[in-house]
Amino acid sequence: MSAKRTLFDKIWDAHLVAQPAGRSPILYIDLHLVHEVTSPQAFDGLRAAGRKVRQPSRTVATVDHNVPTEPRGTPITDLIAARQISALQANCKEFGIHLFDMDSPDQGIVHVIGPELGFTQPGMTIVCGDSHTSTHGAFGALAFGIGTSEVEHVLATQCLAQQKPKSMKINVHGSLGDGVTAKDLALGIIGQIGTDGATGHVIEYAGPAVHGLSMEGRMTLCNMSIEAGARAGMVAPDETTIAYVKGRRFAPRGAEWEKAINNWRNLPTDAEAEFDKVIEIDAAQLCPFVTWGTNPGMVAPVTGRVPEISSMTDADRRAAELALQYMALEPGRRIEDIKIDRVFIGSCTNSRIEDLRAAAKVAKGHHVSSKVRAMVVPGSQTVKRAAEQEGLHRVFQDAGFEWRESGCSMCLGMNPDILQPGERCASTSNRNFEGRQGRGGRTHLVSPMMAAAAAIAGHFTDIRNWKFQ
């Protein structure tokens, strides 16, 4: 094909199975990730229609949303959660799907284990019944979240009928300063374009600041694409990507590896390919951010204040008033004066080894404020083992952080890890929605370093001034 194409176009074109006239194109799905919360009704649908899972070998399951982060082996006291977990176990057995179960050494958050086991690869189409599936776009894959009806559709057909989204390029010039992370880049972008700024679009993140990120950083960035409303976020594969995938358990080997990397090197967007929308960001203008409201677009620099609402449009002002009422904050309050009760370091956004290293570096030699309860929840059993080999768990425990088992945990509070009403939390997760971490809980989104520093100081503090020990 001679037309100049984007990374997104190339993956889309390579997966078109059929383009029936007057209908949505049918797209082949290379990898389907399944978890306990959004799948039981899909399996019921298959049974009711007498259908099978078309490609069990392209389907991978784990338990993450509901699992307690108490030591494994502790009985699950939430009987409804236990029922959902056993439903997934039974469904995987019945339909022949590999399940990384509670007791598996590979269990973890679906968006952490996919990449670390080498399932996630450049050029793939990847779906999961979870909006943060956009995470896998960090590898130059087209990865997006779907609902349960579409989970059933993919189980039955290994395809999805989809209209092609529009394309958006977010070009990040320059480089991120010290203490400014991929999380801050994501929050900075959402703060600028809004939580619906990318609705209907697939974002390609480009530019030196993006390609300067590690794979962990790219995953954090792509993970948050959905918080800007995007269908997916992606970063073109480069040598950093290839080095990460190489040697992972389910990555191609030998001759297949050589063939694969040749294909991957052809994936990046052609020069002069056109996007429907382009946004330019100057990395040098970014700083550590803290959200002050009830959606991820309500962000302020850590050195700033809760914004004045008088200058906002009517609709935005009303939304900001409701948010501030819920958050028990007032316009003009200095961000660094906001005291916290809880800290959560974890989630599919920020629970990988690099995130834990960054947080541990901050925590080392300090102690969590006596007013704060702080938890570290590794993204997977693999991350947990790696951290323990490096002694990070000791650093956290010595500093007064709880060191827990892997899962989604307090990101969405489906397990016992929740905020109490009125508690204020510095969280490395992705959503500060009302009640997200527990009814009446108040969530501020930050990077892992900023969360660790807040745990110790008892309030938000600019990581760029931190006294590392």
Place this chain on the structure above:
Amino acid sequence: MNPFTIHRGRVAPLDRLNVDTDQIIPKQFLKRIEKTGFGQYVFYDWRFGADGKKNSDFVLHDPRYDGASILVAGKNFGCGSSREHAVWALADYGFRAAISSSFADIFANNSTKNGFLTVRLTEDEVANLMRRAHDIDNYSLTIDLEQCEVRDDQGFKAIFPIDDFVRHCLLNGLDDIGLTLQHEAEIAAYEYAHPPKALRTA
């Protein structure tokens, strides 16, 4: 799936922007393994206090909106989590459609699979409907998917955009898994050309 052709019903105004699916159906209700019975939990944390008592200030508890089947809401409705439980909850509560100036992509996709219509109008039109629903007792609208039109009997009329294929499926209540499986030969040919190499070692 129940077809959606033409629907007339009472309108409830939810005057908030960026209503996320965590609000539509809070997480504590996602542990059910059925598709039914979610209606009682819709907007739970807004409808009920922490003590379980009804919050009479919330719009759905205003007797003027009893039995409403059309929800009008601010932009970016259904953002956040992919949970289809949000659509199941709205539909189970009795809503057939939501009207907003924009919907989050996954929510809109999920809606079409459940015979629930997401109607996109301009911000001005949505503001107009919000006012009418607020000011006029027993305010009702007709949503006509044949004509792609929303109208009341007091002079409001607006056309809404919708993908032709989605409209076709909604009008006829079609199961799109069945439609995709009509392409069995093409899927099989694709799979023959693209065996699942990477995952074979599993």
